[in-house]
Amino acid sequence: MSSTRIARTVHVAAVAAAFAGAFAAAAAAQDSAAGKDGKGDGKGRPDAVRGRQAVIKVSGEGRSTTAPDMAVLQLSVVKDAKTAREALDANNKAMADVLSALKQAGIAERDLQTSGFSINPQYHYPQNNDGGNRPPELVGYQVVNGVGVRVRDLGQLGEILDKSVSLGVNQGGGIEFTNDKPEAVITEARKAAVADAINKARVLAEAAGVSLGRLIEISEQPSRPEPIPVVRSMAKEFAADSVPIATGENAYNVNVNVTFAIDQ
Structure with missing residues (x-):
């Protein structure tokens, strides 16, 4: 009779220990998912939305012109x-x-x-x-x-x-x-392209009712900027017996891709 009571006590203790271990594991998983601030994204990612960073991706175009040399x-x-x-x-x-x-x-x-x-x-x-x-x-x-x-x-x-x-x-x-050395003109086109992208991102953020966050990524499209003839009335004056020439202007275009984070 005494041995039966001892067996029942051991069984009850084992079941209680199993339940305690299960509750402890569940609590640990919840803490991990909640993170330090208790709002999620503790790598358990119970909230799928918090697992992805909200961003704004835009492209910008810049152009700068100069007379050919x-x-x-x-x-x-x-x-x-x-x-x-x-x-x-x-x-x-x-x-x-x-x-x-x-x-x-x-x-x-x-x-x-x-x-x-x-x-x-x-x-x-x-x-x-x-x-x-x-x-x-x-x-x-x-x-x-x-x-x-x-x-x-x-x-x-x-x-x-x-x-x-x-x-x-x-x-x-x-x-x-x-142009023999177009680097300075291309630099101005790059600045204009980035400014255009930032302005687009701000407009999109304002329209969506969010704040524009930090800059995550910026890249220039791989094609090297080449001069594009722009028609201008800039004919050079030469001797009457030489070929008349109109030099016009060259326009250099640059395109960039920019990604911003969204502050919500």
């Missing part, structure tokens, strides 16, 4: 002849005259770079009035030699173009106005 020309000499040798000799002479004139005009060696060279056979395709197949006839060769020219003194640009054509340039690939 350099032009990049693409000039070519094209010569045709009966043989490849004759076409090459004629092209070499004309291109040598062009390069010599460019150097005499003050263009440095570092601003002259061959941009393309080709020798192409020229064919005549006879009409097949009788329905037969006639092979093409080789009638000559064409040699094309191109050169890229950086003109740093825009006051000479019209004269250089005119003289180049007179000396043998008979094909042009375009002209691009740019």
Whole structure:
């Protein structure tokens, strides 16, 4: 009888200990979830909303303009002849005259770079009035030699173009106005882009009835800012016999992405 009572006492004590351990574990889990301030986010994260930080993500765009200080020309000499040798000799002479004139005009060696060279056979395709197949006839060769020219003194640009054509340039690939050192202009565009993003974030926060918090992340979109021609009435005055030139302005664009925290 005594042994039965002892067994019952041990069983009751074991059950009580089990319940006490369960309650202690539950209390510990609740404290962990509540955190030190008792409001949650103690890594147990009972509240899913408190587990994610509220943020505002915006993009900003900035633009800064400046007058170009350099032009990049693409000039070519094209010569045709009966043989490849004759076409090459004629092209070499004309291109040598062009390069010599460019150097005499003050263009440095570092601003002259061959941009393309080709020798192409020229064919005549006879009409097949009788329905037969006639092979093409080789009638000559064409040699094309191109050169890229950086003109740093825009006051000479019209004269250089005119003289180049007179000396043998008979094909042009375009002209691009740019800036030798655009870093300062790009910096202004970056500042404008960040200011634009901050203003957008403030408007969004005000509209949502929240306060803008700390800056979390800011990044510039990876593409390097390139000049975008802006039409302006800024034609330069040159001699009457040179090519008229309108330089206009260049605009540099920068885009940034900015993330702010929300203070609630």
